[in-house]
Each structure stands twice: as structure tokens, then as C-alpha cells.
Amino acid sequence: MYVNEIFKREKIFIAQTYARQPIVLVGGRGISVKDIEGKEYLDFVAGIAVNCLGYGHPAVIEAIKAQSAKLIHTSNLYYTLPQIELAELLIKNSFKGKVFICNSGTEAVEGAIKLARKATKKKEIIATEGAFHGRTLGALSATGEEKYKKDFEPLVPGFKHVQFGNSKAVENAITNDTAAVIVEPIQGEHGIIVPPGSYLVELREICDKHNVLLILDEVQTGIGRTGKMFAFQHFGIEPDIVALAKGFGGGFPIGAFIGKTEIIDSFQPGAHASTFGGNPLACAVAKAVIETIIREKLIDHVAKIGAYFKERLKELVLGYNSIKEVRGLGLLLGMELAYKGDKIVDLARENGLLINCTADTTLRFVPPFIVQKEHIDKAISILDKVFKEQEAH
Ligand SMILES: Cc1ncc(COP(=O)(O)O)c(C=O)c1O
The missing domain is CATH 3.40.640.10 (Type I PLP-dependent aspartate aminotransferase-like (Major domain))
Incomplete structure (x- = not known):
């Protein structure tokens, strides 16, 4: 398979310092990214709290174009x-x-x-x-x-x-x-x-x-x-x-x-x-x-949408014994689990949501600042499904 070939080449040519998730990303728009097989994901990792304006923001593209030409x-x-x-x-x-x-x-x-x-x-x-x-x-x-x-x-x-x-x-x-x-x-x-x-x-x-x-x-x-x-x-x-x-x-x-x-x-x-x-x-x-x-007054938006996201994540705490706590400020949020988070990260990805796990047991949510309620609601419904699947095991 094509992606397996890519994974093999990475192993041969790249220093093995990263434990990567098994997808090859090729593009992004807004708060979504697309892999080489055409599957789309809501991206709540955002380059590890980096891509604050999401992907393909016209202001970023224009600045790169104009300054690189000069x-x-x-x-x-x-x-x-x-x-x-x-x-x-x-x-x-x-x-x-x-x-x-x-x-x-x-x-x-x-x-x-x-x-x-x-x-x-x-x-x-x-x-x-x-x-x-x-x-x-x-x-x-x-x-x-x-x-x-x-x-x-x-x-x-x-x-x-x-x-x-x-x-x-x-x-x-x-x-x-x-x-x-x-x-x-x-x-x-x-x-x-x-x-x-x-x-x-x-x-x-x-x-x-x-x-x-x-x-x-x-x-x-x-x-x-x-x-x-x-x-x-x-x-x-x-x-x-x-x-x-x-x-x-x-x-x-x-x-x-x-x-x-x-x-x-x-x-x-x-x-x-x-x-x-x-x-x-x-x-x-x-x-x-x-x-x-x-x-674009994004800092106010981060404060408001972050509070909404935190509340929605807290609703999940009530539903699942394995979720111990939700903490953080703005769009820097963590969810503490009773077990290692890798499996949840994998299941979320398979369901179209990118998140990552830090310090073994904390799921980290750091979406771009342009995230809207409908993206958060979608992410929550994916997480709900994923926790259900995980607890059924
Ligand atoms: C608080 C803090 N300081 C420093 C760093 C290192 O930054 P970089 O990976 O850009 O060298 C990080 C990266 O995660 C960080 O979270």
C-alpha cells in the first residue's frame, strides 16, 4: 500500500525521534486537514498549539507571498x-x-x-x-x-x-x-x-x-x-x-x-x-x-469559545468513569484520564478528529482560534462515541 511505502521510507531516511500517528497529511483548510488518501480530519492539535489561524488563512498566505517576493x-x-x-x-x-x-x-x-x-x-x-x-x-x-x-x-x-x-x-x-x-x-x-x-x-x-x-x-x-x-x-x-x-x-x-x-x-x-x-x-x-x-478579535473569541468547549468537555466527565478531570484556560485544555490516552487518540483519529496525548494520561485540546461552536459540537460527539467504544471493551 502507498502509505506503508511512505512509512518505510521515513524509517530509512529520518532520525527516529518521533512517534508519529499513521497518517500522511497533505493539505489543510480552516480547521481541517486532509491526508494523502483524501480523508478529512477536524484538527484539534493545530501543529501542537501552533496554527492559531488554522490552515490557508489569506492573511498568512498574502504575507508569505508579498514578503518572499521582496x-x-x-x-x-x-x-x-x-x-x-x-x-x-x-x-x-x-x-x-x-x-x-x-x-x-x-x-x-x-x-x-x-x-x-x-x-x-x-x-x-x-x-x-x-x-x-x-x-x-x-x-x-x-x-x-x-x-x-x-x-x-x-x-x-x-x-x-x-x-x-x-x-x-x-x-x-x-x-x-x-x-x-x-x-x-x-x-x-x-x-x-x-x-x-x-x-x-x-x-x-x-x-x-x-x-x-x-x-x-x-x-x-x-x-x-x-x-x-x-x-x-x-x-x-x-x-x-x-x-x-x-x-x-x-x-x-x-x-x-x-x-x-x-x-x-x-x-x-x-x-x-x-x-x-x-x-x-x-x-x-x-x-x-x-x-x-x-x-478579527480572536482573543475574545478564544476566551468565549474556550469556556464553551470546557463546559462541553466537562459534560463528558459526568458520563464516563474513566475521565477524571477537565482543566485549562481558553483554548489550552486538558482532559485527565484514568488510563493512557493513546487508544482514545487512535480511535478519535479513525473517527475524523485529531487530538494528542501529553504526559501519558492527558488528552490535549488546542484547536485553531478560528474554531466555531459547530466544530466543537462535532468534536464532542466524536469523543462521546469514542469513549463509548472504549468503555465497551
Ligand atoms: C512551554 C514550552 N517551552 C518551550 C518549548 C520548546 O519549543 P520548541 O519546540 O519550539 O523548541 C515548548 C514546546 O512544546 C513549550 O511548550
């Missing part, structure tokens, strides 16, 4: 307008600071850690158990799960991990050599773990009290995903440094970190760099994505 890349030896315009837009929607643009989430975190050490001239970084910050060695050192780290030691020294959601544990871990605390506002990869509502406010107070920087990793939560442009805006605080990626480019690879002016001004030419980072094409696309999110 200038794709020049390096940072020269000034380019899209980079400056994007940074201005980000600052307008975050806090008073400056932006370094890179290409991915792990690079954003890596740069944020370097900035914290440079600005404070201190070494220690306090991170949290269960955190996921990326796969390069610095970000991996901040990551709080052994399974990602164990084969790659020695990692970068200076990282300590404390219990997530416990601000007292952070305060107890601070020493005279602590540069920063790094946390995700909601732990994404660890299973959509939402900390107590006061957590970020308390961390802000603790960091201020001890003169330590607060880095928020908003790679997964940022750019509208939780129903605010940044998750910290739910809590009335500002971090000193924020890392972002994923939804930022709407599928085009780009990441960034923003530092408060007085902090990021400790960087001078040569302190940090990226050949591709901030290239005109990626910046033009990210600018179009953010402008579209604002113009």
Missing part, C-alpha cells in the same frame, strides 16, 4: 523593516521592553536564560518540577522531567527545581546567587497543569523582594492561546522576561524573547545572535498573524 533573508548585519515593525507590535501588546527574535521556543528560552545571567551577573536559575522548556542543553537544564534529560548529561550547572504551584518553595530556594525564576503560567507538556490563581502574583512579589528576575515561558500559552495575548495578563503582573514561539508565526517557524528595557539593555553587540533570527519573511508573517488576531 526579501526573504539578509542577516542581522543590516536593518530590515519587518523585524522592527514586528517588535514594535509585540511591545505595544506586552510591556515596555525590547525584543530578540529567534526561530523556536527552545531558542527563546535559551536566550532568556542567557539574558538573566548577563543582566544580573548571577548564575542560579530556579525552575519547576514537571516543567518543559525545550530540548537544547540550557532549556533542557531548566526542564523539570528526568525522561527528557537522562541521556544527555552533563547538563548546564546552576539549575534547581522546586514544586510547581508552590511559591514558598521558590522563595526558600533563592540564594544570593539566584539570577531568575523560570515558570510556565500553565504547564503544557506536563498535562495542562494550572497552578493556584495567586501563584504568578506571589512569584512576582517574591522576585521583587529578593531582587530576582521572573522569566515566564509563554511558548505554549502566549499569543492569545489562553484568552489574553499573554497568560500573565490574566493576573495583572508583568514578567521581566517572556519567551514565546508556537502560535507566534501561525505555523511559520519563529520565536522571541522580550526583556524589560533596563534588563535587555545589558546585551550589547555580540552578546547574543542568530543567523536566521528575525529574518524579514518570518517577521512579516508573525506580524500578519498578530494583526489578524487583533483585527
Whole structure:
């Protein structure tokens, strides 16, 4: 069979670091994708919380067409307008600071850690158990799960991990050599773990009290995903440094970190760099994505439709013993199961719904922001059917 041939070639030519689901995707429109055999799926994975405008959004296509015809890349030896315009837009929607643009989430975190050490001239970084910050060695050192780290030691020294959601544990871990605390506002990869509502406010107070920087990793939560442009805006605080990626480019690879002016001004030419980072094409696309999110009032939509989706998912909890809990904010939702979620993921896919499972037992729902009630109702009816099938076994 044709697809089996593709799977075989992938095994031969591609490093085997991914456990892929057995479909070959060839196209997408709106919130649906199509596989090579012509089957359509509602996509509630969205490139792992990336494709916030779905597939084939005219604003994204137009930005790629127009900018690629002008200038794709020049390096940072020269000034380019899209980079400056994007940074201005980000600052307008975050806090008073400056932006370094890179290409991915792990690079954003890596740069944020370097900035914290440079600005404070201190070494220690306090991170949290269960955190996921990326796969390069610095970000991996901040990551709080052994399974990602164990084969790659020695990692970068200076990282300590404390219990997530416990601000007292952070305060107890601070020493005279602590540069920063790094946390995700909601732990994404660890299973959509939402900390107590006061957590970020308390961390802000603790960091201020001890003169330590607060880095928020908003790679997964940022750019509208939780129903605010940044998750910290739910809590009335500002971090000193924020890392972002994923939804930022709407599928085009780009990441960034923003530092408060007085902090990021400790960087001078040569302190940090990226050949591709901030290239005109990626910046033009990210600018179009953010402008579209604002113009189409998608953040309000995420908050409202996310609340509706969460309620509908909670109705399923009542119907099935194997569903323990639904949690999350906006369109970053998780459903905790009493067993591993792989089988549900497979059954959902066979029924035309793409979801994924994180931290073994959590189904993750991160559809594009353009998702509508009818898509959610369809997804819920597929899940209902799938849980029925699974419980019948
Ligand atoms: C919170 C967080 N930080 C960092 C990363 C790493 O991002 P990337 O895969 O773009 O390097 C991820 C990816 O899942 C993430 O969820």
C-alpha cells in the first residue's frame, strides 16, 4: 500500500525521534486537514498549539507571498523593516521592553536564560518540577522531567527545581546567587497543569523582594492561546522576561524573547545572535498573524469559545468513569484520564478528529482560534462515541 511505502521510507531516511500517528497529511483548510488518501480530519492539535489561524488563512498566505517576493533573508548585519515593525507590535501588546527574535521556543528560552545571567551577573536559575522548556542543553537544564534529560548529561550547572504551584518553595530556594525564576503560567507538556490563581502574583512579589528576575515561558500559552495575548495578563503582573514561539508565526517557524528595557539593555553587540533570527519573511508573517488576531478579535473569541468547549468537555466527565478531570484556560485544555490516552487518540483519529496525548494520561485540546461552536459540537460527539467504544471493551 502507498502509505506503508511512505512509512518505510521515513524509517530509512529520518532520525527516529518521533512517534508519529499513521497518517500522511497533505493539505489543510480552516480547521481541517486532509491526508494523502483524501480523508478529512477536524484538527484539534493545530501543529501542537501552533496554527492559531488554522490552515490557508489569506492573511498568512498574502504575507508569505508579498514578503518572499521582496526579501526573504539578509542577516542581522543590516536593518530590515519587518523585524522592527514586528517588535514594535509585540511591545505595544506586552510591556515596555525590547525584543530578540529567534526561530523556536527552545531558542527563546535559551536566550532568556542567557539574558538573566548577563543582566544580573548571577548564575542560579530556579525552575519547576514537571516543567518543559525545550530540548537544547540550557532549556533542557531548566526542564523539570528526568525522561527528557537522562541521556544527555552533563547538563548546564546552576539549575534547581522546586514544586510547581508552590511559591514558598521558590522563595526558600533563592540564594544570593539566584539570577531568575523560570515558570510556565500553565504547564503544557506536563498535562495542562494550572497552578493556584495567586501563584504568578506571589512569584512576582517574591522576585521583587529578593531582587530576582521572573522569566515566564509563554511558548505554549502566549499569543492569545489562553484568552489574553499573554497568560500573565490574566493576573495583572508583568514578567521581566517572556519567551514565546508556537502560535507566534501561525505555523511559520519563529520565536522571541522580550526583556524589560533596563534588563535587555545589558546585551550589547555580540552578546547574543542568530543567523536566521528575525529574518524579514518570518517577521512579516508573525506580524500578519498578530494583526489578524487583533483585527478579527480572536482573543475574545478564544476566551468565549474556550469556556464553551470546557463546559462541553466537562459534560463528558459526568458520563464516563474513566475521565477524571477537565482543566485549562481558553483554548489550552486538558482532559485527565484514568488510563493512557493513546487508544482514545487512535480511535478519535479513525473517527475524523485529531487530538494528542501529553504526559501519558492527558488528552490535549488546542484547536485553531478560528474554531466555531459547530466544530466543537462535532468534536464532542466524536469523543462521546469514542469513549463509548472504549468503555465497551
Ligand atoms: C512551554 C514550552 N517551552 C518551550 C518549548 C520548546 O519549543 P520548541 O519546540 O519550539 O523548541 C515548548 C514546546 O512544546 C513549550 O511548550
